[in-house]
Amino acid sequence: MIKRSRWTKFRESEGATGLLMLSPTALYAILMLAAPLGTIILYSFLTDGYLEIIRDFTMANYIEAWTNDLYRSVMIRSLGVSMSVTFVTVVLAFPIAYFVSFHVEPSKKSLWLFLITIPFWTSYLIRVFLWKVILGYNGVVNSGLMGVGIIDEPLTFILYNVNSVVITLAHAYAPFAILPIFVALEKIDRSLLEAGQDLGESKFVTFCRVTLPLAMPGVVASVLIVFIPTIGDYVTPQLVGGPEGRMVANLIQLQYLKLDNYPLGSAIAVSAMGIVTLVSLVFLALTRRYLKGPKG
Amino acid sequence: MIAFQDVHKYYGDYHALRGITATIRAGEFFSLLGPSGCGKTTLLRTIAGFEGISSGAVMIDGKNMAGVPANKRPTNMVFQSYAIFPHLTVAENVGFGLRRAGLSKDEMAKRVGDALEMVGLAGYGARAAHALSGGQRQRVALARALILKPKVLLLDEPLSALDKKMREQMQVELIRLQRQVGITFILVTHDQEEALVMSDRIAVMFEGEIAQLADPETLYRRPSSRRVADFIGTMNFLPAKILSEAGGKIEVEAEGFGRATVEADQAPGAASGDGAAVGFRPETLTILFEGQQATDREATAVIEEVVYFGDMTYYDVRLDGAKTSTRISMRNVFGRPVLEIGAKTRISWSPGALVLFR
Amino acid sequence: MKGGWFKVYALAYLLFLYAPIIILPMFAFNDATVIAFPLSGFSTRWFDEMMQAPALRIALKNSLIIAVSAAVISTTLGIFAARATTRYRFPAKAGIMGLIMLPLVLPEIIVAVSLLVVLLGLGVNLSIFTVILGHVLICTPFTIAILSSAFQSLDQSLEEAAYDLGESGPSTFRLIILPLVMPGIISSLLISFTISLDEFIIAFFLAGTEPTLPVYIFSQFRFPSSVPVIMALGTVLVCLSILLLTIAEYFRRRGIAKSGGKDTGGFL
Numbered sequence: 001m002i003k004r005s006r007w008t009k010f011r012e013s014e015g016a017t018g019l020l021m022l023s024p025t026a027l028y029a030i031l032m033l034a035a036p037l038g039t040i041i042l043y044s045f046l047t048d049g050y051l052e053i054i055r056d057f058t059m060a061n062y063i064e065a066w067t068n069d070l071y072r073s074v075m076i077r078s079l080g081v082s083m084s085v086t087f088v089t090v091v092l093a094f095p096i097a098y099f100v101s102f103h104v105e106p107s108k109k110s111l112w113l114f115l116i117t118i119p120f121w122t123s124y125l126i127r128v129f130l131w132k133v134i135l136g137y138n139g140v141v142n143s144g145l146m147g148v149g150i151i152d153e154p155l156t157f158i159l160y161n162v163n164s165v166v167i168t169l170a171h172a173y174a175p176f177a178i179l180p181i182f183v184a185l186e187k188i189d190r191s192l193l194e195a196g197q198d199l200g201e202s203k204f205v206t207f208c209r210v211t212l213p214l215a216m217p218g219v220v221a222s223v224l225i226v227f228i229p230t231i232g233d234y235v236t237p238q239l240v241g242g243p244e245g246r247m248v249a250n251l252i253q254l255q256y257l258k259l260d261n262y263p264l265g266s267a268i269a270v271s272a273m274g275i276v277t278l279v280s281l282v283f284l285a286l287t288r289r290y291l292k293g294p295k296g
Numbered sequence: 297m298i299a300f301q302d303v304h305k306y307y308g309d310y311h312a313l314r315g316i317t318a319t320i321r322a323g324e325f326f327s328l329l330g331p332s333g334c335g336k337t338t339l340l341r342t343i344a345g346f347e348g349i350s351s352g353a354v355m356i357d358g359k360n361m362a363g364v365p366a367n368k369r370p371t372n373m374v375f376q377s378y379a380i381f382p383h384l385t386v387a388e389n390v391g392f393g394l395r396r397a398g399l400s401k402d403e404m405a406k407r408v409g410d411a412l413e414m415v416g417l418a419g420y421g422a423r424a425a426h427a428l429s430g431g432q433r434q435r436v437a438l439a440r441a442l443i444l445k446p447k448v449l450l451l452d453e454p455l456s457a458l459d460k461k462m463r464e465q466m467q468v469e470l471i472r473l474q475r476q477v478g479i480t481f482i483l484v485t486h487d488q489e490e491a492l493v494m495s496d497r498i499a500v501m502f503e504g505e506i507a508q509l510a511d512p513e514t515l516y517r518r519p520s521s522r523r524v525a526d527f528i529g530t531m532n533f534l535p536a537k538i539l540s541e542a543g544g545k546i547e548v549e550a551e552g553f554g555r556a557t558v559e560a561d562q563a564p565g566a567a568s569g570d571g572a573a574v575g576f577r578p579e580t581l582t583i584l585f586e587g588q589q590a591t592d593r594e595a596t597a598v599i600e601e602v603v604y605f606g607d608m609t610y611y612d613v614r615l616d617g618a619k620t621s622t623r624i625s626m627r628n629v630f631g632r633p634v635l636e637i638g639a640k641t642r643i644s645w646s647p648g649a650l651v652l653f654r
Numbered sequence: 655m656k657g658g659w660f661k662v663y664a665l666a667y668l669l670f671l672y673a674p675i676i677i678l679p680m681f682a683f684n685d686a687t688v689i690a691f692p693l694s695g696f697s698t699r700w701f702d703e704m705m706q707a708p709a710l711r712i713a714l715k716n717s718l719i720i721a722v723s724a725a726v727i728s729t730t731l732g733i734f735a736a737r738a739t740t741r742y743r744f745p746a747k748a749g750i751m752g753l754i755m756l757p758l759v760l761p762e763i764i765v766a767v768s769l770l771v772v773l774l775g776l777g778v779n780l781s782i783f784t785v786i787l788g789h790v791l792i793c794t795p796f797t798i799a800i801l802s803s804a805f806q807s808l809d810q811s812l813e814e815a816a817y818d819l820g821e822s823g824p825s826t827f828r829l830i831i832l833p834l835v836m837p838g839i840i841s842s843l844l845i846s847f848t849i850s851l852d853e854f855i856i857a858f859f860l861a862g863t864e865p866t867l868p869v870y871i872f873s874q875f876r877f878p879s880s881v882p883v884i885m886a887l888g889t890v891l892v893c894l895s896i897l898l899l900t901i902a903e904y905f906r907r908r909g910i911a912k913s914g915g916k917d918t919g920g921f922l
Contacts, residue, residue: 039771365817
């Protein structure tokens with residue numbers, strides 16, 4: 001047998017071809033994503049001079065971001081909003097995913113998924129604005145409820161506060177929550193459910209003991225896929241949140257575009273990402289036992 | 297025609313082909329037979345040029361194929377999945393390889409027509425490829441590969457996707473086709489029956505090595521190892537002891553059989569040693585009727601299990617003095633009763649039935 | 655019956671999802687400046703006004719240039735990545751793909767500010783070009799998702815068969831792979847076009863003095879009198895997106911049917 005170096009082995013391999021083929025896309029992601037992310041992490045440790053960034057290493061931005069009451073309350077509120085949105089979205093989404101997967105004829109499943117995804121792709125800004133119209137003082141909800149006589153004067157707690165932000169975001173991220181759960185449900189072998197009932201369990205118990213645990217990977221995926229981006233949403237709090245609905249993204253935008261304080265803006269952004277990552281990891285650790293088992 | 301010279305192939309650290317040396321003759325129907333993962337498909341793909349080799353040489357017509365890409369080799373392949381181009385018609389599929397030949401439109405149509413006729417699909421040219429049945433796809437794949445008049449046709453498990461009946465029909469048709477075109481066919485299969493039916497010669501492969509290369513009859517009657525014997529058909533084994541070796545004859549003491557003599561050619565690859573086993577096929581043993589003439593090759597046995605197959609009956613019998621049971625197949629003859637479990641019976645075996653393994 | 659209740663819930667949910675889209679045309683055709691109920695009458699004047707707004711026309715032109723460029727570039731990058739990941743195995747694949755797909759979950763504002771910082775740091779002037787850079791980044795994961803399923807349903811032995819029949823690598827790509835993944839490519843172009851056309855935050859940060867359509871729309875929200883025109887514009891955009899998405903879905907399904915695969919559902 002001929003002695004062959006590792007490098008020769010690799011060069012001859014298909015792996016080298018694959019890596020080469022991926023390199024344009026990878027390079028783009030490194031230059032346009034990894035490097036910029038690295039840069040804001042770097043910036044977050046620098047000092048803000050009025051016209052330029054001073055290259056002094058400092059923790060001051062983080063101290064400011066974590067101790068200033070304003071920043072801290074916005075951060076906590078963002079986290080709270082994100083969690084509520086995630087909870088509402090996923091809880092509302094599960095029955096839909098279940099319905100499409102278990103009660104819709106196979107030939108019509110694509111159509112349902114298509115119907116569910118369409119609103120997601122259509123003008124985000126205008127959709128958010130229309131929630132303002134729906135929830136507003138003279139909006140659809142108020143005029144509807146007053147018309148039927150349930151209320152005498154318009155509800156005001158549904159616009160320009162955290163509630164309206166949660167409703168609007170829950171609407172925006174609905175497909176994101178439905179699709180992963182749907183995929184997980186589709187993978188469940190239907191004979192398992194029959195086996196569950198065959199072994200004497202009721203439909204409900206079968207659902208709890210078989211369907212739900214098997215759907216967990218999808219639920220976990222949809223929790224993360226909703227939770228992570230919502231915390232950085234800018235448009236919704238800006239348009240429907242009012243002063244008490246502001247979130248982290250509005251703060252970041254303020255620091256960057258209005259106050260020109262890049263280091264503090266970066267520190268807030270990095271902190272927010274750090275918190276999100278931490279919460280996600282804790283969540284993954286808590287649900288880990290559901291994610292084990294056969295991969296597929 | 298095709299020669300492998302000490303071919304090795306590694307995937308990373310995995311040693312897929314371990315020193316293959318063999319020659320395939322021109323015009324031969326040759327099969328690579330083995331369980332999945334034995335390297336048979338890899339070996340076939342080194343001929344086609346889809347897999348490079350790590351060391352050694354693959355020669356076609358005396359020419360080393362190293363560095364010759366698949367599209368420049370005088371081989372064509374029928375894929376396991378048939379690989380019919382789904383966006384083209386049947387005729388476009390069959391004529392695909394002629395694109396570079398610079399033929400006139402008429403000539404092209406004629407060649408495609410001939411090829412389709414050869415595989416029994418005359419008149420199917422205009423059909424969409426994705427509308428074909430499994431058997432028809434198989435024929436299109438054959439026509440497409442043969443239209444280029446390759447020196448070698450490579451067939452990668454071509455019948456595995458068909459149902460049993462269709463498979464048997466295509467086996468016969470492939471043999472006919474091979475005789476008609478007269479080129480070398482190399483078939484990869486894991487189905488020993490298919491290999492025995494179709495091939496002139498078979499290479500049995502295990503773990504990247506050729507365990508035995510022979511014609512079907514030799515392979516069946518004189519397998520070179522217990523493993524080959526086990527893989528091809530059914531073979532019974534009983535422990536045996538070698539008593540003496542002289543003049544091309546070996547005297548053994550075998551469980552259930554007592555003393556027996558085997559010819560040296562019944563002990564392929566044998567060298568002297570104490571522990572051994574005799575192997576024999578189910579059909580080489582016969583249950584003797586009452587009153588049937590006994591021979592000197594006779595033993596007694598108890599019937600332990602009976603499986604009725606219509607034309608055949610399988611009996612699992614325990615030869616007196618044997619620790620394990622032995623399977624015997626008997627052709628059912630009208631008027632002769634099927635024996636029952638627990639019956640005592642006499643057994644005889646045909647000369648040359650026993651094969652000695654070390 | 656159990657399924658019946660599910661169906662009622664599902665229809666209510668769809669109503670929730672479509673509520674804004676249903677209300678949108680009501681105000682677009684409403685003959686009043688104030689966006690509130692009750693409606694006061696049918697009118698197409700907001701559409702006429704929309705046609706005459708010069709700033710809108712500029713924003714539209716910018717958006718179209720950006721969306722077309724982002725669609726073409728991200729689909730090209732997507733083809734490379736989808737082909738590489740579906741066909742080859744190589745070290746660090748999961749890590750690299752994780753980075754490339756990251757914008758799928760990363761809040762867009764983070765992408766926007768980090769690009770802003772780097773581009774300004776390098777002295778690049780903000781323009782249509784910088785928006786394209788950002789949009790390619792967020793569109794690429796979607797193109798990869800769509801194209802991967804197109805490449806995945808492609809049987810590798812089809813390529814080998816073409817190669818075996820005497821074609822070279824490039825001609826195999828042209829004659830076999832390209833026609834079979836073409837529906838996926840068209841679908842990917844349409845989807846990334848739609849995403850880019852609709853994207854706001856990155857454009858907001860990176861467009862400088864060249865606003866895109868969403869940036870223009872956002873700026874108009876501050877003036878109540880221009881909101882009805884935006885409703886009209888929104889109606890047109892929604893119709894356009896639905897049309898593009900329907901075409902994209904048609905091609906995606908046709909692609910799967912063509913290569914003999916099974917439909918496994920939506921875009922994501």
